[in-house]
Amino acid sequence: MSTILPLTLTDVAVRRRGKRLLGPVNLTLGEAGLTMIIGPNGSGKTTLLRVMHGVERLSKGHVEWSVTEDAARHRQAYVFQTPIMLRRSVADNLRYPLHLLGLPKAEVETRVGRWIARIGLEERTGLQATRLSGGEKQKLAIARALIRKPDVLFLDEPCANLDGASTREIETLLQNALAEKTRIIMTTHDLGQARRLADSALFMLHGVVHEKGSAEDFFNAPKTDELQAFFRGDIIA
Amino acid sequence: MIARVFALVSTVFLGTATLADEIRLAVTTSFENSGLADVLLPAIKEDIDLDVQLLVVGTGQALRLGRAGDVDAILVHSRAAEEAFVAEKHGTYRREIMYNDFVLIGPKDDPAGVGKARSVAEALKRVGVTKPAFVSRGDDSGTHKKEIALWRAADFDPATFAAWYREVGAGMGASLNTAAGLDAYILADRASWLNFGNKANLTLLYAGDAALFNQYAFLAVNPEKHPHVQNDLAVKLEAWLTSPRAAELINGYTINGETLFTFNAKPE
C-alpha cells in the first residue's frame, strides 16, 4: 500500500507576536518506525508536531507529503496531551471519526467492537467518555485516532501524568500499531519511554532540531554537549 | 369533563371561532373595577349579539388608543380631554352615558379630620394643612385629573407639595394598595373602593359633594380619520348603552346594597 510519507519540512518557521517559536527547521521523515521528539520545556516540540500535522499556521517555509495536502489530511491522526473526549458514550467517541468518513454501518460497528476489545473497555461502552479515568481516556483517544487506520499517528506526551500500568498499556498499543506499519511521531518527557520505543530521535532546543539520529547513536553516543547535558539531567537554559 | 377540556384546547389553539361581531372598546380602570362590565357585557351579547373586547387602561392611554385608531370606541370620564379629542376630529361627538362619584378615603382615626368637612374643598383644605400621607394616582388618568382640579378648587397647587404627597403613577387598584400600606388618604371612585379587597385600616371619610360627580362619556372613533374602525358596531353599541334596557341595568347595579352609577344619557 502506498503511503503519504515521506514527510518533508523545508525552511519552516513559526512566529507569534514577534517571538520565534520554531525554526528554521529542515527535516525529512522516512516511511517506517517511531520517531521520538525530546527536549526541554518550551523547546518547540509540540509546535513541531502541530506543524507536521498541519494545524499550526506557518510563518515561513512549507510542509510536504508524497501526496497532495488534501489527500494527506485524512490519513493522519493526532492525539493531544490532554485527551479531548466528545461528550458522548465510549462507543460513540469511536464511531465519530468513522461517521465523518461516511463508512457503512456494518464496517463502523466491526471496527468499533474490535477497538473496544483492544483497549479493554468492553464493560463501559455505554458510559459517558468524560467520566473515564485519565488512563482510560488516553487509551480511548489513541483508539479513536487509530480506528481510521492512518498512515501517520502523532502523539503529544501521551503518557504525561499517567501511572505505570496505564503507560505500559499505551506503549503496547503503540507497539501493535507499529507492527501494523503505522508511522508514529511523538514527543515525551520520559527518557525511559524514549529508549524503549524509539527507532529514531530528534532533540529540540530553542525551536530548532539540535541533534537527530537513529535511536542507537542518539541515546548511546550523543554528539552535542547540550544533548549530553540533557541526558545527565542538567538544566539547559 | 374531557370533552370540555378538549373544546377549550381547540378553542385556544385554533383561534376563537366566534360568529358574533367583535368591537374593541377602551375603558378606564375605574369602570372595569366597578364590576359593571360583568353585568353589561353579557346583556349586550344577548341583545345585539356583539362581543365587546375591553381594553382596560388609564384615560390617557384610552384616548391615545383612540387617536391611533387601535380601538373602535372609548368610554372614559375626563370631559376636557374628551372635548379635545373631538376637537381634533378623532371622534365626531361625545355622548354622556352615566355618572358615578368620587369618595375620599383615609385612615380610620382620620388625623386630618376630613370626616367633619362640609364640602370637598374644605376636606382637602384640612388635608393640605395637616399634611398627612396622601396618595395620588399621578398617572394622568381621569381620576388623577379630577383630583388635581379639586385641589385647585381648594386653592392648593399639588406641584408644590412636599413628600407627604405621593404620586405613585399607577392604576386605581395599585394606588389603593399603596394607600392601604401607607395608611394614607386617597381620592378614589366609589366603585373601585367598594370592590377593593384589601381595605386594611382605610375607610370612606367623605362623599356627596356635587363636585365629586364623575361623568362617563362614550366616544366612537371617527371613521373618516381611521377607515378600518367598525363605526357601524360602535353606533350599535352606543344605541344600546343609551337605551332603557341599559338604564335599568346601570341604575340597578349595586355593591353591598349601594347604588354606584346613575344613568343620565339624553335621548337623541
Added chain:
Amino acid sequence: MNDIYEGLVSAFWLVVTFDADLMEISLRSLQVSLTALVIASAIALPLGTFLAIRRFRYRRLVISLLNALMGLPPVVVGLIVYILLSRSGPFGVFGLLFTPTAMIIAQVVIITPLIASITHQAMRELWAEYHDLLISLNTSAWQRIKTLIWDGRRNLLTASLAGFGRAIGEVGAIMIVGGNIDNATRVLTTAIALETGKGDFALALALGFVLIALAIGINICIHWLSRTEREGRW
C-alpha cells in the same frame, strides 16, 4: 402570611374544579409562550452557535448588542412593538395589535437575545474544548456546527428553558400589546396584574401558584423527554 395561605387554598380549588376561565388563560399562556419559544429558539440557537465558532469582523459588536438587548425592559419592548403594530404604525394594516400574535412577537423579541446569549456562552466553552480535535479530524464547518449542537444539546435545552421561563412570567410587554382582553388576550400574568389591581390578593396569588406550577411542570416534562440516554451525564 394569611394571604399566602388563602392563595394556596384557592389555587388548589381552582385547579381541582377545572375552573374554565383558569383553564383558558393557562392554555393561552402556554400557547403564546411556547410558540414564542419555538420561534426564538429557531433563531437564537444557530445564531449563538455561529457566534461561538465563527470569527468575523463585527462579532464583538453583535455579542455586545445581544447582551445589551438581554437587559432591555419588557415594557420598552412592548411599547416599541405596540407602536409598530398600531393602526397608525408601519405594520398597522395587518391588524395584529391586541391579538395573541402580537404577544408572541413581543415575547420573541424579549427572549431571543437571552437564548442566543446563553447559547453563545455554552457553545464557546464547548468549542474551546473540541476545537483542536475537530480541526485535527479535518471536519467541515457544517460538521462542526452539527457536532457542537448535538453534544451541547443539554446546554441548549437549558438556554431554551431560561427563555421559556422569562416568556411565561413576562407581563409588561404583553399587557401593552395584548391589552389583557378577557377571552382574547388575557394570560396568567396579566390576570395576576389585574387581580392585584383589584386588591384580590388571594386570587392573584392563586394564579401565581398556577403559573409557578405550570413553569415547573414544563421544565420537568422537557427534561424527562430529553432523557434519552440511560447513563447519568457528567
